[in-house]
Amino acid sequence: MDGAAAAFSVILPDRALRIENLGMTQAAIPDAAIRVRNVSHQFGEVGEARHVRALLNTSLDIARGELLCLIGPSGCGKSTLLNVMGGLFTPTTGAVTVGTTPVHGPMPHDIAFIFQESALFPWNTIFENMILGMTFQGVPKSEREDRARRALEAVGLDEFAAHYPSQLSGGMRQRAALARALSLETQILLMDEPFGALDEQTRMVLGEDLSVLLSRSKKTIVFVTHSLGEAVFLADRVAVFSARPGTIKEVITVDEPHPRKPEFMTSAKFHRLRDQLYGLLHEEIRKSMSQSAKPKRAYEDQAKGDS
Amino acid sequence: MSSPRRKFKDRFASRLVQVGFLVVVLLLWYLATTRWGVNKLLLPNPLNVWDQLADVIRKGEYLNDLRITLTELAVAFVISTVSGTLLGYAISRSPYLIKVFEPLFAGIYSIPIILFLPLYVLFFGLGPASKIALGTTISFFPVVLSTIAGFGNVDKVLVTAARSMGASDYQLFRFVLVPAALPVILSGLRMGFTVALLSVIGSETIASLAGLGHRIVNLAENMDMARMFAYIVFVIAIAASLNTVVSVLEARGRRQR
Amino acid sequence: MSAAVPTHAGIRLQQYLWRHPGIARLGVVLMLFAVWEIAARWFVDPMFLSPPSKVLFAFGDVLATRGVPAALRVTFFELAVAFAIAVVIGLVVGLAVGLSKFGNRSVMPIVLLLYGIPQITILPIFILYFGIGPASKIAFGVTHGMFPIVMAVVAGVQNIKPILMVSARSMGASHWQLLRYVIYPHMIPSFFSGMRLGMTGVLLGVLLAELYVSTAGIGYFTSVFTQNFDPTKLLGLVAILAAMAIVLNEFVRRAEVHFARWRD
Structure with missing residues (x-):
């Protein structure tokens, strides 16, 4: 993996170039925040019951300060891609770089996650x-309380701190999960269906808030x-995304x-x-519905696989 | 990600630990009695125990004790099953009754009912009746509590859906309530069986005239160690097979509901 | 509960009981005691059963019986020591087994195998090895109490929602921090429910051993009272022990509720 990543930093100069990828093309972006190159990922081994090809030869650049949405049918590998970007999974093949750093594991100083279920620690x-x-991130003790308060104010939860x-x-x-991610002051936020479990009205309001926040903070999301x-x-x-094994269609x-x-x-x-x-999407959703039922959430598989 | 090869190795190693544990225990036992001179009155030679076990089984000497123990167990379990499920069902029909009785049963269940054994011995004597009484009392609670929980927590939507399709009371009971409640009730029955078995053997051990528990104590008092160990192995095997049968029945019941 | 002629007061009582199931429960208990009282007074030989009213007044007698207070102290001591040892063993073994996947896979079946053994069959061996004094009771209590704690600790360490671990790792948590801030707090509530089950086990083990053979503990006095056909004192002693068990259980249960208060 190291070799591949090193090779990319050589192949990819700071100019737009086109990547041949399953007959579709995407512009490479100069000075991208995140570069994804030819990433494929599978869960389990070939021949095993739980073998799933989640992601197929996907390449993508994410510009600094933009908000990019990944959308696709259930189980198409969009969450897998997000986890690969954040270094939570090591892809089977391919490489990701954040800025100029190849990703090999979590990068808490550059990337903060927000998950679908609140990943708040229930005992705190x-x-x-x-x-x-x-x-966890290593912020000096003296700064923590101040930053926590500011983040909670930013999402309007200061009264619920206790x-x-x-x-x-x-x-x-x-909102609290968002505040926690903000308090980490990373340039990049990776959000995995953060409003997925909420009702329509709530998610609309949170969406508006997020849009405001984005315009202020210049974060890459x-x-x-x-x-x-x-x-x-x-x-x-x-x-x-296309249906499984997912790759970016357009x-x-x-x-x-x-x-x-x-x-x-x-x-x-x-x-x-x-x-x-x-x-x-329509065609891809039909395709994915006819595939095997019950896609597991990707990180559960991963957690069972290697914890 | 771990490769299939590593997984296989892992599985093999964990089997090795398990088999190794048994082998080491047996080996230590053997060495302790043959080489290290541990008193035979404390620990008999495992080979002796094996001979005794074969003798016990060959002569059929265990038959009478086994019959008594199993009879006590069966009577106790049947009484507690019938009374526990009927009472539990009756209580589960009303949320109010659940609120009144459930904490009461749970509270009594939390005290060690083995304490009643001296009372039962006083009341019913040293014979099977006191064992049946204790076994019934102890296994009644898991049965009644699980029946209340099983029937009491059936999803309201299922009931409403069945009613909307015109289900009669009997149909509702047979095709909705029972299948929905069965897994919980069955695990309560399994627990009831296990504790009934333990309390029957336990009360035979503490105060009795016959039965497998009594036999073990009798041999202990006569310092016939090898035979006592043989009986212990025998009883553990019986208990394990009974519990396995019950678990299999439970699993089958779950599938066939 | 429905009166034949629904009087005004009758309806009021019915409504009151409807709102307060706890009072109704108390009523049920009192009714059971009444049945017992009537049965013992008029229908059963007083050699075998005493009415609760008599038992109530006999508590003093029981406690004044020579040796009973000391026996209660011995039994309490056995319970406390057995519980403490069971908790320590349960926690250490549980952590050792639960924190390693290999440990869990290889050792857990052994733990389950041992837990499945009907320990009552080996009670005579305990007496043989540890004597008829407190040591055998403590040992028997420990072997009954430690398994539920081991299993609860293992479950508490392992049943963490994967997303919490992933999330902590994404924020840069080290192995030590995962242990300290995620695994440890997650384990605490199940550790306490394990301790509650462990207490039940310890009570069972110690009391079984006491009832089997005893020269100084309460087991001695239960057999004395039984042999003397003195149901009043026997019931009194059993009631005192039941109260002791309830207090100990309640103590552990409160601790569990306290430490699991973050759970909804």
Whole structure:
């Protein structure tokens, strides 16, 4: 893997080049925040019952400061790709670089994660959760409380600092998870269907908040979702996945400045883009539904495989 | 990710640890009695124990004790199963009754019921009746508690759906309530069986005239160590096979509901 | 519960009981005691059963019987020591087995095998090895109490939601930090429920051994009272022991509730 990564840093100079990838092309982006090159990933071994080819020869560049949505049918490997980007899985083949660093494991100083279920530690209060995240990351003790408070204020949870996660609603828990990620002050946020378990109204509000936050913070965000509306509303670009083994079928640009207003959702542009996405996805969703049922969440497989 | 080869090695190594544990225990036992001169009255030679076990089985000497123990067990388990499931079902029909009785049973269950044994001996004597009484009392609680939990926690949606399709009371019971509650009840029955077995053998050990527990104590008092160990092995084997049978029945019951 | 003629007061009582199932439960218990009282007073030979009213007034007598307070102290001592040893063994073995996947796979079946053995069959061996004093009771209590604790600790270490571990790793947690801040706090509630089950086991083991043979503990007095056909004192002693068991169980249960308060 080291060799491959080193090779890429040589092959990829800072100019746009086109990558041949299953007949489709994507522009390489100069000075990208994250580069994904020819990543394939499979769970289990060939011939085993739990063998799954999750991701097939995928390449993608994510520009600094953009919000990129990954969208696709269930089990298509979009979460797998996110985990590979963040160094939580080592891909079977291929390589990821963040800035100029090849990714070989978690990069807590560059990348913060937000997961679908709140990954808050249930035995700690919201505030303790903030502190603990920064402890893990290695933030000096003197700075932690201050940063925790600021992050909680940014998501409007400062009054709930002393609550336990179980005392909050799902939406508030995800806000808290967002605050914890923000307190880590990384340039990159990887969000794995963060609003997936929430009701429609809550996710709309959180989506608006996220758009505002993005326009302020200039963070690079990769956001996995299965909601067409959410993808169009939030993303600068939407990468559409094919059915399993997943790879990127097409990337659509949403040319609309942040912060986005709710009115955007009723505009003709929004509907055109949404319909375009639906057209791209529809066939893949049918394909994936006819595949084996019950896709497991990728990290569960991974955790069972190597913990 | 671990390769299949490494996984195989891993599995092999863990089997090795398990088999090794048994081998080492037997070996230590053997060496202790033959080489290190441990008193035969404390630890008999395993080969002697083996001979005695063969003798016990060949002569059929165990038959009477086994019959008594199994009869006590069967009577106790049947009584507690019938009373526990009927009472549990009756209570489970009303959330109010659940609130009244469930904590009561759970509370009594949390005290060590073995304490009642002297009372039962006083009341029912040293014969099988006191063993049956203790076995019934102890196994009643897991059965009744699991029956209440099983029937009490059936998903309301299932009941509503069946009613909406016109299910009669009997159909509701037979095709919705029983299948939904069965896994919980069956594991309660299995637990009831296990504790009934333990309490029957336990009360035979403490105060009795016959039965497998009594036999072991009798041999201990006569310092007939090799034969006592043989009986212990025998009883453990019987208990293990009974528990296995019950587990298999439980699994089958779950599948066939 | 429904009166034949629903009077006003009857309806009020019914409504009150409906709102307070605890009171109704108390009523059920009192009714059972009443049945016992009536049975013991008029229907059963007083050689075998005493009415609860008599037992209630006999507590003083029981405690005044020579040797009984000392026997209770001995039994309490046996329970406490056995519980402490079972907790230490359970925690150490549980952590050793639970923290390593290999340890879990190779040793856990052995633990389950040993736990499955009906220990009551080897009680005579315990007496033989440890004598008829407190040592054998403690040993028997330990072997009954430690297995549930081992299994609870193993479960507590292993049943962590994978996402919490992944999330901690993504924030840069070291192995030590995972142990200290994720695995340890996650294990605590199941450790305490293991201790509750362990306490049940210790009570069972110690009392079994006491009842089997005893020269100084309560087992001695239960057999004396039984042989003397003195149901009043026997019931009194059993009630005292049951109360002791309830207090010990409740103590551990409270601790469990306290340490698991973050769970919803």
